[in-house]
Each structure stands twice: as C-alpha cells, then as structure tokens.
Amino acid sequence: MEKRESLALQVTKEIVVKFVETGRISPGNFTEHFGPIYEEVLRVLSRGQDGQARPDGVRVIAKGGRDDG
Incomplete structure (x- = not known):
C-alpha cells in the first residue's frame, strides 16, 4: 500500500470514529x-x-511550504 493510501486510510478511520461517537x-x-x-x-x-x-508527490503543507516526504 502506498504511503498516501495508508495515510488516507488512517485519516478516514479517525473521521469515521468521530462520526460514530457523535451518532452520525x-x-x-x-x-x-x-x-x-x-x-x-x-x-x-x-x-x-x-x-x-x-x-511529483510533493504535498503542500503550508502556504509557501512543502513536504517532500
């Protein structure tokens, strides 16, 4: 699994858990x-x-900033 897909899965799990906790x-x-x-x-x-x-896989992390990782 790609790093981006792994991160998306982790973020999605956190979002869904919050929605479950709030009853949505x-x-x-x-x-x-x-x-x-x-x-x-x-x-x-x-x-x-x-x-x-x-x-190129570069993610912008802040205005003018970047994350090559």
Missing part, C-alpha cells in the same frame, strides 16, 4: 459511508495547493 454514523450504515469518505480524503491528499494533482 452507526454500525448499520458504516459501509455506506466509509468508502466515500476514504475516496474524498485520498482525493484531497492527492491535490496540490492550487487544487491540481501533483505527479
């Missing part, structure tokens, strides 16, 4: 929500600062 997601509708949340997190992680995908 239940065990009965978990599968309905997990996939779309994961896809959105992965899409956001794949974007650059200008909203375009960055094929």
